[in-house]
Amino acid sequence: MSETNEHSRLILPSELSSSTSTTEVTLSWSNLYVETRDSGSSCWSSISSSCFRRHKKKQEKSRIILQDVTGNARTGQILAIMGTSGVGKTTLMNALSGHLGDNLVVPSGNVYLNGFPTTDTERRKSGHIGYAEQQEFFIDTMSLEEHLIFQAMLRLPSELTDDERRSRVKNTIAQLHLNKCMKNTINQLSGGEKKRLALASVFLTEPSVLLIDEPTSGLDSYLAMHIMRTIHSMAFEQRKTVIVVIHQPTSSMFDLCDIIFLLVKGGRQAFYGTKDEALEFFIKQCHLSPSSIDGFIEQLAAPPNRNVDEDTNIQTQVADQYASSEQAVALKETIEHQLTLGNNTILTDRMKLFKNPTFGRQVKWLLWRSFVSDTRNSVRTTFVLFRTVVLTCIFGIVYFQLCRSGHFMQNVNAVSFTVVALTVNASAYVILSTMPINNKIGIRENHRGMFSILAYYVSVVVHDFPMLITFPLLVNTIIYWMSGMDNTWSHYLSFIAVGILVSNTASAYGQFFASFSSTIEGAISASVPILQTFTILSGFFLSLTHIPTALRVLQYISPHYYAYTTFMILEWKTGSITHQLNCSRSENYLESINQVSSYNYSRAEFCSRILRHSGDNIDGRYLAFNILMLALLFVTCHILAFLVIFYRANRRYVFDFLFKSKTSLMTDYKPFT
Ligand SMILES: Nc1ncnc2c1ncn2[C@@H]1O[C@H](COP(=O)(O)OP(=O)(O)OP(=O)(O)O)[C@@H](O)[C@H]1O
Ligand SMILES: [Mg+2]
Structure with missing residues (x-):
């Protein structure tokens, strides 16, 4: 035509x-x-x-x-x-x-x-009131029809059934003659079709x-x-x-x-x-x-x-x-x-x-949108996965079986640090590269009364969870077996479990940094120096007992520090060390360190010496403490990120409350003059 x-x-x-x-x-x-x-x-x-x-x-x-x-x-x-x-x-x-x-x-x-x-x-x-703004923001990977279904599920009167909402979507699409492109993703639409989609989103709710x-x-x-x-x-x-x-x-x-x-x-x-x-x-x-x-x-x-x-x-x-x-x-x-x-x-x-949809309904449809958007974006998801596997394999090749070589202690520490750096940085950056824009759209939709900020935030955390399990599972498994760290299942499983916790804590940091900025560039450039500082303070590069006291404070909020320390304890204190001492490499190692070979240490003493040698405060007694700290940072960062987004969504009311300025709240109705 x-x-x-x-x-x-x-x-x-x-x-x-x-x-x-x-x-x-x-x-x-x-x-x-x-x-x-x-x-x-x-x-x-x-x-x-x-x-x-x-x-x-x-x-x-x-x-x-x-x-x-x-x-x-x-x-x-x-x-x-x-x-x-x-x-x-x-x-x-x-x-x-x-x-x-x-x-x-x-x-x-x-x-x-x-x-x-x-x-x-x-x-x-x-x-x-239905408002089609001069510049609308859409989630580009949704199809036109899916975008309208999502709007219909959360913006139409509560008495309508889901089927009635879907048929209203169909009518609106037909009304604006968008049938031809209803399966196209929004980034495939022409300028005119996008304009009509913005109008369709408004017509859908039949405002007066x-x-x-x-x-x-x-x-x-x-x-x-x-x-x-x-x-x-x-x-x-x-x-x-x-x-x-x-x-x-x-x-x-x-x-x-x-x-x-x-x-x-x-x-x-x-x-x-x-x-x-x-x-x-x-x-x-x-x-x-x-x-x-x-x-x-x-x-x-x-x-x-x-x-x-x-x-x-x-x-x-x-x-x-x-x-x-x-x-x-x-x-x-x-x-x-x-x-x-x-x-x-x-x-x-x-x-x-127009009663608000229930909390459960809000979370359900927000999750639906996120997963649909992910499937539409499968090329990107596959690429991220592929890139991660390739990068991990490269590290695996570099460290191939080095944890069983003569200088195994240094190599095991290096592998542990690499896993920490890969997990924390990748988990944080995945969040930082998407959330600033999603938060912006979320706040705008919250202003339209579609869902609460709490429902939005819960859906974000739930949506990310499968990725934050798969990612460390993949990275840690590949590096673990390629580098030849240990061959007991119990050690491997604890290694994976800690990896999953670290990945989730890192993503909570990502959410926290992303919550401040409405642009991806802003969020990434602000968080890079902070994440770099955390990396240096992990304990792998320097002895933390000798750094200035002011910097030591940062150490205690560094996920890298707790993660690296936990891996060290897992490796040198719990279970693994018995294995280390039983294999021939431990003898090589004992011979290679004068102060160890010249004394006749018991196994337990050898463990604690290695732990002390590996970094500060690396003591088997602190395993539970470190895990608890990672969990605490996870919870704290999520709460703070939620509060920042909540504040951004309600900023003008907070300002009005704090400074008693009259804005468009219009609570004191002035008579017409
Ligand atoms: N949030 C804001 N903070 C500060 N200045 C603002 C803000 N919003 C708008 N302005 C300023 O107010 C003026 C009017 O902006 P507005 O966007 O309403 O113009 P407009 O008539 O819609 O222009 P156009 O036809 O180009 O869209 C501009 O000078 C703009 O820079
Ligand atoms: Mg304008």
Whole structure:
């Protein structure tokens, strides 16, 4: 089928019949201000400024992004937010949907649903508002259909059965004509298909209010027009309230919009009203001469031959003119009238319908997504496995049967250290190379009310567990038998068990480091020096009794240290040493060390001497202590990682609580002024 034909059969408004009745919801906002949080109100600056008062003057002042904007989006209409790049369109959409960035505050203003003032959380979690963001994040290895199934399982009303949810997914796919590519993974989709997938994720939940940020950018005019027609049908036929941000609309796209909301530099409102009112306002009141409203938008976009001051001047004049215009007064009166009718049944009814999925259901579907994503990503998984086996075999060849040679003690220590370094670093880096992005998506989905951070974190730990058993099992087995460490099953099994514990502790460290950063590069570059320091402090390279006291503290949180020490004790104290002494190499070894061969040590004394020789505090009595410490670090790192992610997901509430700043929480409902 040709591209044009494919496009032409994309959306026919008549095809879009609503299967469910929609609650009619009006979204309005009044006197909304958004500004960046004063840098002095961050946790760190508060602490630092109280410690170093002289720096206080240098703290950055907050920056206003939106000032005094008021608007009203009604059922059955499309409200188009317009304005040049950087005027605050996305910020307004974020504020309306309850997704403002943590560093932004709302010093005044309210957002109402049917005239009732709402908090950020209520708007996010009520299910009334569906928000397709300017930049959506997807798990690229999921197929389009799987992505929608996951959304359906956690975002639709609790009374629906799984089959009903799946059939809703099918309908939505058909509605947006995505059938052809529903089995494609998201990274195989075209830009237009991804846009439609973002819309499908919003349409799926059948919200009453649709907020869509730039649905048409980056699409050819034909596809852009079809998407606008779909949105128009949603508004008109399904009685939805729709707010879209559009850049450079064609005149036919423009015709589909009912209300124009214009923002200009400094986040000021320059107009709200119908297209006819807009033309009248710009021509009669502002004395501009555009032939059409889009012509006026073009004028605002500062053509290259106009200087910046002149451009700012025109925009300021228009915004001033609007502030005292009849349209602005009429809008305020409309909202005031809505407030007198406002009641919160709209929220409570929907909240009853949209009960959070149970904890078990949340974990189950999060795990489903992780495993499906893994199977889709089998090439990568196989590659990681293959690389690990090859690397381990290379080490195995280098150390081949060296643990049975004359200098076996040094070789056994080297093999133990190599196993520790391989296990800890590989386990930590596997986590660091995926979790920063997963956490970012997890926090975003948590904001949409799909699952709790605890369910998310539990699913992450459970999902990683099979890998953290397989990995050390493979590495340790290969190295163990190739290097000829010992040939008793009991020693081998303890070697594997400790390897599994070390791998899990290392992954907990990885989770902890990854929890701070939202980029993979950031997480890896911050953790490399720390992991390197831990490696040096393992006890293999230097005698830890002689390092500075400050560094010794780090030794006690080094997984390498406890892991290496445990392997040493296992090798030289428990069971194995008996074997060592019974084989001929021990005699070689005894002969090779003067102070040992010149005395007639008992076996027990020989063991303890080797242990002391191998490193500090390597004493058989500490085996249980070392294992306990590894387990304790495992638990502590996971708890800390969970708390950091939880904090990141709830940062603005923590800030509000600590600094008593009023953000978009809007708990104190201000009367309209
Ligand atoms: N979290 C934030 N912290 C600091 N500044 C921000 C933040 N979010 C947005 N801004 C700033 O606010 C201004 C408005 O940004 P916004 O993304 O809302 O613009 P926009 O109108 O959507 O632009 P575009 O059309 O390019 O998408 C920009 O100058 C931007 O740098
Ligand atoms: Mg934007």
